[in-house]
Amino acid sequence: MLEARGLSVSFGAQPVLRDIDLTVAEHEFVCVVGPSGCGKTTLLRALAGLTPISSGSALFKGRPVIAPQTELAVVFQDYARALLPWRTVAGNVALALEARNIPASDHAARIAPLLAKLGLSGDGDKFPSQLSGGMQQRLQIARCLAQEPEVLLMDEPFGSLDAITRQQLQDEVARLAKEEKRTVLFITHDLEEAIYLGDRVIALARVKGNLAGRIAEIVDIALPRPRQQLATREDPRFLQYRHRLFRHLE
Amino acid sequence: MGAAFPLAVLALWELLSRGGVLAEDGFSRPSRFFVAGAKALADGTLLAQTAQTFGAAAQALVIATVAGVTVGAILGLFRPLERAAQLTIDALRPIPSVALIPLSLLIFGFSREMSAAVAAFACFWPILIVTTAAVRGVDPRLIEVGRLLAFPLPKIVLKLALPAALPGILVGIRVAAGIAIVVTVTTEIVTNPRGLGYAMTMAAESLQPDLVWATLLWVGVVGWAANWALEKLPIRR
Numbered sequence: 496m497l498e499a500r501g502l503s504v505s506f507g508a509q510p511v512l513r514d515i516d517l518t519v520a521e522h523e524f525v526c527v528v529g530p531s532g533c534g535k536t537t538l539l540r541a542l543a544g545l546t547p548i549s550s551g552s553a554l555f556k557g558r559p560v561i562a563p564q565t566e567l568a569v570v571f572q573d574y575a576r577a578l579l580p581w582r583t584v585a586g587n588v589a590l591a592l593e594a595r596n597i598p599a600s601d602h603a604a605r606i607a608p609l610l611a612k613l614g615l616s617g618d619g620d621k622f623p624s625q626l627s628g629g630m631q632q633r634l635q636i637a638r639c640l641a642q643e644p645e646v647l648l649m650d651e652p653f654g655s656l657d658a659i660t661r662q663q664l665q666d667e668v669a670r671l672a673k674e675e676k677r678t679v680l681f682i683t684h685d686l687e688e689a690i691y692l693g694d695r696v697i698a699l700a701r702v703k704g705n706l707a708g709r710i711a712e713i714v715d716i717a718l719p720r721p722r723q724q725l726a727t728r729e730d731p732r733f734l735q736y737r738h739r740l741f742r743h744l745e
Numbered sequence: 746m747g748a749a750f751p752l753a754v755l756a757l758w759e760l761l762s763r764g765g766v767l768a769e770d771g772f773s774r775p776s777r778f779f780v781a782g783a784k785a786l787a788d789g790t791l792l793a794q795t796a797q798t799f800g801a802a803a804q805a806l807v808i809a810t811v812a813g814v815t816v817g818a819i820l821g822l823f824r825p826l827e828r829a830a831q832l833t834i835d836a837l838r839p840i841p842s843v844a845l846i847p848l849s850l851l852i853f854g855f856s857r858e859m860s861a862a863v864a865a866f867a868c869f870w871p872i873l874i875v876t877t878a879a880v881r882g883v884d885p886r887l888i889e890v891g892r893l894l895a896f897p898l899p900k901i902v903l904k905l906a907l908p909a910a911l912p913g914i915l916v917g918i919r920v921a922a923g924i925a926i927v928v929t930v931t932t933e934i935v936t937n938p939r940g941l942g943y944a945m946t947m948a949a950e951s952l953q954p955d956l957v958w959a960t961l962l963w964v965g966v967v968g969w970a971a972n973w974a975l976e977k978l979p980i981r982r
C-alpha cells in the first residue's frame with residue numbers, strides 16, 4: 496500500500512534520513528518510534544509528499560508520491576495550528592468535503608455521523624477555540640476521515656494530550672482503524688504506545704557519526720486484538736517487546 | 746460618553762464667540778453654523794455633495810481593496826516575487842497622490858472618477874503592504890492542510906490564506922478608508938468642481954464662514970460614521 500524504497504532526505508548538506516526501506520500493507524497499523532530528532536516527522540512528511548526526497552522513493556500503491564494526494568491524510572501533532580479558527584467544528588470537517596467537491600446540500604448528512612464517531616455530536620456549531628485539546632485533536636481526525644483517505648499518517652497525534660485523554664484516543668483510533676479499514680502509519684516517541692497500537696513497530700535511530708536516521712529494527716507485534724489498556728500492557732509479551740525495542744531509544 | 750468632549754468644546758466656542766474673544770468672520774459660531782448646516786441639508790445641496798465625495802471615496806476604496814488584496818496575496822505567498830516587486834513599490838509609493846491630480850484630470854476630466862482614481866492610488870499602498878505582511882504571516886501549516894486536501898492554488902488562497910490573514914487586512918482597509926476621504930476632499934479643493942471640498946472652497950470665497958464650518962464638521966461626522974460602519978462589518982472569527 497505505502498512503501499519507502501531506499502528513501503533518503505537531506506536538508507542542505509545535512510542528511511536526515513538514510514536509505515529507509517519500509518512497507519505498510521493494506522489495513523495494517525504500523526508504528527514508528529525513535530528518539531527526538533531522528534527524523535520521524537521527516538519520514539512521515541516525505542511519505543505524504545510534503546517534503547522533497549533526495550534519493551530513493553516513496554510509493555503509494557506502487558506509484559511515486561511526488562505531491563500530496565487526498566488518499567493520504569495527515570494528522571498533525573499540533574492540532575491547533577491545523578484547524579481553521581474562523582470555521583466552526585462542522586465547517587472544519589466540511590473543508591475536506593469541499594476538497595472532494597461534495598455538494599453543500601450533502602454536507603450535514605455526512606458530517607453528523609463523523610462527529611458522532613469522534614464524540615463531538617452537539618459541538619458542531621462551536622469554534623475550535625471553544626474545544627479542549629483532546630476535542631480539537633478529535634476534530635482534526637474527523638476532518639481526515641471526511642477526506643476518506645486510504646492511509647492515515649499520524650505524527651505524534653497524542654503527544655501533547657494528558658495521559659487519560661491519550662488512552663481514550665488510542666482506543667478510539669485503534670477501533671476506527673479496524674472499523675473503517677484504514678491503513679495507518681503512526682509516529683510516536685512513546686514506545687508503549689507504539690507496541691499497544693501497532694501490528695508492527697519500526698524503530699528508527701540515528702547513525703552515530705553522521706546523525707542521519709535509519710531503521711534499527713522492525714518487530715511484529717503478536718498481541719491479540721482488541722487490545723485493552725490494562726490487560727495488554729500487563730501481557731508478558733508486551734514487556735518482552737518493550738525490552739527488545741528499548742535500547743534503540745537511548 | 747465620548748460625545749462629552751466635542752460638546753464641551755462647542756459650548757466653550759459659543760461662549761468665547763459671544764464674549765467677542767473669537768473673531769466672528771473666521772471662527773463663526775456654533776449656533777450659526779448649525780443653522781447654515783441645517784439649511785444646506787434641507788435644500789439637498791449638502792446631501793448631493795456628500796454623495797459625490799463619499800461615492801468617490803468608496804469607489805476608490807473598493808478599487809484599492811480589490812487591487813491591493815490581490816497583489817498583496819500574490820506577493821505574500823511568493824517570496825521571490827515580493828523581492829522582485831520591492832524596488833517598484835518603493836519607487837512608486839512615495840509619489841504624493843496629489844501629484845497625480847493633473848494626470849488624472851487629463852485622463853478622466855472633471856468627474857467623480859478623477860477624484861476616485863487619485864484616492865485609489867493613495868489607498869492602494871497601505872492595503873498592499875498590510876495584505877502582503879498578513880498573508881506572509883499565515884501559518885504554513887494551514888497552507889499544508891490545503892495542499893494535503895489537493896486544493897488548487899486559488900482555493901488555497903480563498904479558503905485558507907485570505908481568511909487567516911483577514912484581521913490584518915481589515916486594519917489596512919480601515920486605515921485606507923480614512924485616506925480615501927482625505928484625498929478625495931483634497932482633489933475637490935484643488936481642482937475638481939464637485940463634492941464637499943469644492944463646497945468649502947466656494948463658501949470661503951463667497952465669505953460664508955458658517956457654511957465652511959458646517960461642511961467641515963459634516964465631513965468629520967460622516968467620516969466617523971463610515972469608520973464605525975467598517976468596524977461593525979460582520980466578520981466571524
Ligand SMILES: Nc1ncnc2c1ncn2[C@@H]1O[C@H](COP(=O)(O)OP(=O)(O)OP(=O)(O)O)[C@@H](O)[C@H]1O
Nearest residue numbers: 506509511529530531532533534535536537538684
Ligand atoms: N525544514 C528543515 N530544515 C532543516 N533541518 C530540518 C528541517 N526539518 C527537520 N530538520 C532536522 O532534521 C532532523 C529530524 O527532524 P524531525 O522533525 O524529522 O525529527 P523527529 O524525529 O520528528 O523529532 P521529534 O520527536 O522531536 O518530533 C532534526 O535534526 C531537525 O533539526
Ligand SMILES: [Mg+2]
Nearest residue numbers: 535536537651
Ligand atoms: Mg516530530
